[in-house]
Amino acid sequence: MPTVHLLDYVAGNVRSLVNAIEKVGYTVEWVRSPADVPAAEKLIIPGVGHFGHCLSQLEKAGYVEPIRAHIKAGKPFMGICVGLQALFEGSEEDAEVKGLGIIPARLRKFNDADKSVPHIGWNSANTSRTAGANDESLFGLRPTSKYYYVHSYAAPYEEGRLEKDGWQVATARYGNEEFIGAVAKDNIMATQFHPEKSGAAGLRVIKAFLEGKRSQKLGEQPSAAECKEGLTRRVIACLDVRTNDQGDLVVTKGDQYDVREKDGTAGVRNLGKPVDMAKKYYEQGADEVTFLNITSFRNCPVADTPMLEILRRASETVFVPLTIGGGIRDTVDTDGTRISALDIATMYFKSGADKVSIGSDAVTAAEEYYARGKKLAGNTAIETISSAYGNQAVVISVDPKRVYVSSPDATQHHSIKTATPGPSGEQYCWYQCTIKGGREGRDFDVRQLVQAVEAMGAGEILLNCIDKDGSNSGFDLELINDVKDAVTIPVIASSGAGNPGHFDEVFAKTRTDAALGAGMFHRGEYTVKDVKDHLQEKGQVVRPFEA
Ligand code: 1PR
Structure with a gap:
C-alpha cells in the first residue's frame, strides 16, 4: 500500500x-x-x-x-x-x-x-x-x-x-x-x-x-x-451505554433516567450493540454520535474500560465526530494508582474520541469556583483538558430538573416564568443541577453551572432535561432559551425528542446550535434521515447525505 x-x-x-x-x-x-x-x-x-x-x-x-x-x-x-x-x-x-x-x-x-x-x-x-x-x-x-x-x-x-x-x-x-x-x-x-x-x-x-x-x-x-452556505442544523444521535444484568455492554434508554424495564422483570432495557448502532446512525446521516457511559464501569481498571474498545471500533467506520462521556474525573485506579481526568481524556482521544463530556465532576468544580469567589483553580478536569486539547474538546453534560415555585422570591435561584405550570399551579420554576445520573440534587442552578463552566474553558453544553428525558413530548424550549441567553458557547438541546417535528420546533423556536435524539432512533420509530428530510422540507439547512 x-x-x-x-x-x-x-x-x-x-x-x-x-x-x-x-x-x-x-x-x-x-x-x-x-x-x-x-x-x-x-x-x-x-x-x-x-x-x-x-x-x-x-x-x-x-x-x-x-x-x-x-x-x-x-x-x-x-x-x-x-x-x-x-x-x-x-x-x-x-x-x-x-x-x-x-x-x-x-x-x-x-x-x-x-x-x-x-x-x-x-x-x-x-x-x-x-x-x-x-x-x-x-x-x-x-x-x-x-x-x-x-x-x-x-x-x-x-x-x-x-x-x-x-x-x-x-x-x-x-x-x-x-x-x-x-x-x-x-x-x-x-x-x-x-x-x-x-x-x-x-x-x-x-x-x-x-x-x-x-x-x-x-x-x-x-x-x-x-x-446553500452557512452552518447546517446539527443532528446528533446519542447512545447511553451500560452493562446489563448479564454483564453485556448494551445501548439502553430510560424515562427520566430510569433505564429498567417496566414489565415487571426490571432488567436493564437492551436496545442494541453500541458499535453497530453508531455505524447505523452514521449511515443514516447523523452529524455526530455521542456515547454516554452511564455507569462509568467503576469496578474495572481504567485502561481496560470497555468504552475505549467501543471508540476504537466505532472510529473505524464512523467518520463524523465522536463524543464520549461518563466517569471523566480524577480517580484512583483498581491498583491504587491515581489517574487524572486529563489522563482519562487522553486515553479516550487516543482511542478515537473528538470530545469528552463531563457531568458530575463539572457540577462539583463549578460549586467550588463560586466558593472561591469566581476564581479559577487551574487544576480542574475542565481546565486541564481544555488547555491541553482546546476548549472545543470539552463538552459539559448537564442533567437539570425543574423545581416549581410560586414566585421568583420563593427561591434564591434564577427562575423563569413557565408556560407549563407545576402540580399546584406554580407559574415559575428554576432548574436544579443534579449529579450521579440525576440521583442527587444540588442547591445549584443550571445558569450558575453553565456560566461557571464557560469561564473555566468548556467549549459546548450538552443540555439534557430529566423531566423531558424519554417522554417523546418535545424538548424543553424554555430551558434551552434560558441557557442560550446565559452563555456564548454552543448548546446541544437534548431530552424529549419523539418525532422529526420536535427537531424543527427546537431549531425554529430557540437559538440552539444542535439537537440530540436517542429513544426515537433506538426504537426504530424514525431514522436520522427522516429528521433531516423533515428539516429540509421546513426550509432548514442540513448536511446533504453523501454515500
Ligand atoms: O457524571 O461525568 O460520570 O457522566 C455521566 C453521564 O451519563 C452524564 O452525561 C449523564 O447525563 C449520563 N447519565 C447518567 N445516568 C443516566 C441515565 O439515563 N440513567 N443518561 C444518564 C443521560 C440523557 C441523554 C439522553 C437524552 C435524550 N442520558 O443523553 O440520551 O435525554 O433522550 P430522548 O431523546 O430519548 O428523550 P458523569
Missing part, C-alpha cells in the same frame, strides 16, 4: 485520521523526529488546540525548518485545522507566536456578539466564487457538500487577496463572517475543517490529495439553491 507521513507532534484524535487514510487505501508512517521529515514524500500535519501551543511545540522540537524544506522542495503537503493555521503569519489567539508565514495573512477570533463561538458543525468549503474554479473541484471539494469545522479562530476571506499570488481558496460563511475553509497552491493543500470527520465528502478530499488529483471536473453545475 502507498504511504503517507503523519506528524504527531501534538495531542489529539489522530486515530480517526489514520482510519480515514487507511479507508482510502494508504498506510501511515509516523514522523517521530525532525530527522524523519526528509524521507516523507507526502506529509500531513493535523492539529488541534491552541495555535501558540502547536507552533511552539513544532519550534521546540525542531520541526519548523524540515517542514519548510519539505514544502520548498515541492513535495505534497497537507495541513488540517491548526495544521492549516500554522501556514499563516500568526493568530490573534497567541499574538506573540509566529506561524510559518507561507500565507500572508493572520487569523482572527470569530465575533461572538451574534453567534456561538467556537464555530462547531458542518459548513461549506465553496470554491465556486474563487478564481477559475467554477467548473472544477479543488481536491474533491464540492460546493454542495458540507464539512466538519471546530474552531474559534479563522482567516477572514478578502476577495482576490490570496488569489493574486496563485492561491485557490474555498470559503465558508459563519453568521456575517466569511472565512477561509480550505486553501491550495502548487504542492500545498490545507483545510480548516477536519476531512477525517467529514463523512464521505471529507474522505474524498483526503483521497484526492493523496492521489495528487488537484482538480477534477465537477460535472453538472449545481444550482445556487443547492450550494
Whole structure:
C-alpha cells in the first residue's frame, strides 16, 4: 500500500485520521523526529488546540525548518485545522507566536456578539466564487457538500487577496463572517475543517490529495439553491451505554433516567450493540454520535474500560465526530494508582474520541469556583483538558430538573416564568443541577453551572432535561432559551425528542446550535434521515447525505 507521513507532534484524535487514510487505501508512517521529515514524500500535519501551543511545540522540537524544506522542495503537503493555521503569519489567539508565514495573512477570533463561538458543525468549503474554479473541484471539494469545522479562530476571506499570488481558496460563511475553509497552491493543500470527520465528502478530499488529483471536473453545475452556505442544523444521535444484568455492554434508554424495564422483570432495557448502532446512525446521516457511559464501569481498571474498545471500533467506520462521556474525573485506579481526568481524556482521544463530556465532576468544580469567589483553580478536569486539547474538546453534560415555585422570591435561584405550570399551579420554576445520573440534587442552578463552566474553558453544553428525558413530548424550549441567553458557547438541546417535528420546533423556536435524539432512533420509530428530510422540507439547512 502507498504511504503517507503523519506528524504527531501534538495531542489529539489522530486515530480517526489514520482510519480515514487507511479507508482510502494508504498506510501511515509516523514522523517521530525532525530527522524523519526528509524521507516523507507526502506529509500531513493535523492539529488541534491552541495555535501558540502547536507552533511552539513544532519550534521546540525542531520541526519548523524540515517542514519548510519539505514544502520548498515541492513535495505534497497537507495541513488540517491548526495544521492549516500554522501556514499563516500568526493568530490573534497567541499574538506573540509566529506561524510559518507561507500565507500572508493572520487569523482572527470569530465575533461572538451574534453567534456561538467556537464555530462547531458542518459548513461549506465553496470554491465556486474563487478564481477559475467554477467548473472544477479543488481536491474533491464540492460546493454542495458540507464539512466538519471546530474552531474559534479563522482567516477572514478578502476577495482576490490570496488569489493574486496563485492561491485557490474555498470559503465558508459563519453568521456575517466569511472565512477561509480550505486553501491550495502548487504542492500545498490545507483545510480548516477536519476531512477525517467529514463523512464521505471529507474522505474524498483526503483521497484526492493523496492521489495528487488537484482538480477534477465537477460535472453538472449545481444550482445556487443547492450550494446553500452557512452552518447546517446539527443532528446528533446519542447512545447511553451500560452493562446489563448479564454483564453485556448494551445501548439502553430510560424515562427520566430510569433505564429498567417496566414489565415487571426490571432488567436493564437492551436496545442494541453500541458499535453497530453508531455505524447505523452514521449511515443514516447523523452529524455526530455521542456515547454516554452511564455507569462509568467503576469496578474495572481504567485502561481496560470497555468504552475505549467501543471508540476504537466505532472510529473505524464512523467518520463524523465522536463524543464520549461518563466517569471523566480524577480517580484512583483498581491498583491504587491515581489517574487524572486529563489522563482519562487522553486515553479516550487516543482511542478515537473528538470530545469528552463531563457531568458530575463539572457540577462539583463549578460549586467550588463560586466558593472561591469566581476564581479559577487551574487544576480542574475542565481546565486541564481544555488547555491541553482546546476548549472545543470539552463538552459539559448537564442533567437539570425543574423545581416549581410560586414566585421568583420563593427561591434564591434564577427562575423563569413557565408556560407549563407545576402540580399546584406554580407559574415559575428554576432548574436544579443534579449529579450521579440525576440521583442527587444540588442547591445549584443550571445558569450558575453553565456560566461557571464557560469561564473555566468548556467549549459546548450538552443540555439534557430529566423531566423531558424519554417522554417523546418535545424538548424543553424554555430551558434551552434560558441557557442560550446565559452563555456564548454552543448548546446541544437534548431530552424529549419523539418525532422529526420536535427537531424543527427546537431549531425554529430557540437559538440552539444542535439537537440530540436517542429513544426515537433506538426504537426504530424514525431514522436520522427522516429528521433531516423533515428539516429540509421546513426550509432548514442540513448536511446533504453523501454515500
Ligand atoms: O457524571 O461525568 O460520570 O457522566 C455521566 C453521564 O451519563 C452524564 O452525561 C449523564 O447525563 C449520563 N447519565 C447518567 N445516568 C443516566 C441515565 O439515563 N440513567 N443518561 C444518564 C443521560 C440523557 C441523554 C439522553 C437524552 C435524550 N442520558 O443523553 O440520551 O435525554 O433522550 P430522548 O431523546 O430519548 O428523550 P458523569
